[in-house]
Amino acid sequence: MAFTFSSYQPAPEFSKSAAYFSMEFAIDQALKTYSGGLGFLAGSHMRSAYELKQNxxxxSILWSYGYYDQGRQQDQTLRVDYTEKHYSYLQDTGFTFEISIHSAPVKVKAFYLAPEVFGTCPMFFLTTDIPENDYLSRTISHHLYDQDLAARVAQSILLGVGGGKLLDLINRVPEVYHLNEGHGLPLAFYLYEKHGRQLEEVQKRLVFTTHTPELAGNEEHGMKLLEDMTFFAGISGQEVRELGLVENERLNYTLTALRMARIANGVSEVHGRVARDMWGQNAGICPIIHITNSQNGTYWRDAPLHKALNSASSSAVKNLKARKRELKQELFKEVANQTGKIFDPEALTVVWARRFATYKRANLILNDFARFEQLVSRTDRPVQVIWAGKPYPKDYGAIGIFNELIQRSKPLKNCAVLVGYELGLSALLKKGSDIWLNTPRFPREASGTSGMTAAMNGSLSLSIPDGWIPEFVRHGENGFLIPLADLTLPDADKDRIEAAGTLDVLENEILPLYYGKPAEYWKIVQTAMREVEPQFESGRMATEYYELMYNAS
Incomplete structure (x- = not known):
């Protein structure tokens, strides 16, 4: 064998063996196997599992071209680029094996990421992009979330069946299989076949995390396509129907996972309630609890900033301000590099940065553009605004918003839109911002973990009370809330009201504190930094997965 587990010894309290299946992992800037929040969450989970020495x-899948490289057209609008990726630190396991896709054999090669490389639990990455396959089979592992429907179905088979088969081949058969989102659903059918076609045997072993109430995130496909693609790991479509998993000749990934798992979770307290409301009326589903997403402090927090936080009370604020100024200057170098604009480290800096999707409303703050323009043009209490994030390459609505932000911010010297939103830029933005703006349409943000790592680095949330925010933010004490509009109103009216509320809080509460009462402002910063951990540090989350999911009877 080309790899060994000998350097990784699980702690006794986490001795139950588990395998965590995820389509994406944000482990390190150098490993391009992620697109956004789902990957950031999964990466933090793997890091905390390592720190806790969990078994x-x-x-996952080794994406030959990653998600995509975000560049600029000549007019600075978004350009999608694809560059082949190579990783010398991934070890060839020596295992190449077959899975069936579209009733044809496809070869799968497995690579190993050792714990000591990036500080994660042991990880395996699967690829079909090898010479033994024809070109079409090789493309299965080319692009994360491929736009082609058949390719995406094939990717699910690769993750679920390929991952299950690999674990059998290396003789590391876990007691618990954890599906992080529904992408790896074919794993459930692989286990069903393996364990004598007894659903209760699958339910003994399978747990499931659902991450979004968005329809696009809860895949559903026609049975003919799935049968043609050999989605069910050797199980006939008729038997799948007899299991009561098919409705109107369509199979919903999330609903099927809820019926084949013994327990599932939403990723915040709000999302747990939303998920139970969404799926609870369906027969045969497992219990849905909530385990709020969290992020790994070791990776995300700025050590000098936390040293300043914990310095003598008489000098803590002075030290925090000095370090925060340095972090802002580091971010502003990137702003100048990309946009040619010089930002002021003394000015209040607001950042909106995350995966671009229309429901996240990146442009909400521009709803009353005249008012926004007046805000960012004033010199007595200057405000700087930065946006960043990656839209899905075929989400033309989100791409349109991204390009709109670029065009409207060009003439504004205090506004910038950055490209290349990966781990490195994300860290710069969280460490260099004063206010972390979060404006999803309630209740569509399941968790929204970016604000956690911002708070770890002294950036205060200004947020719609969705996802994890109601569990943390106390308005004016450790962050700020945007008042919700009446949920029965049309979306356009809600946007107008919540946009006005965003500017109201910013102009009438945050700016007077930042410029007029700095001692009170920095007290709020200190409170946020102290309170966000350990409650929203992923050691808590990883422990809860063992206590509430893996060890649940």
Missing amino acids: LIGI
């Missing part, structure tokens, strides 16, 4: 293995 956990990560399973």
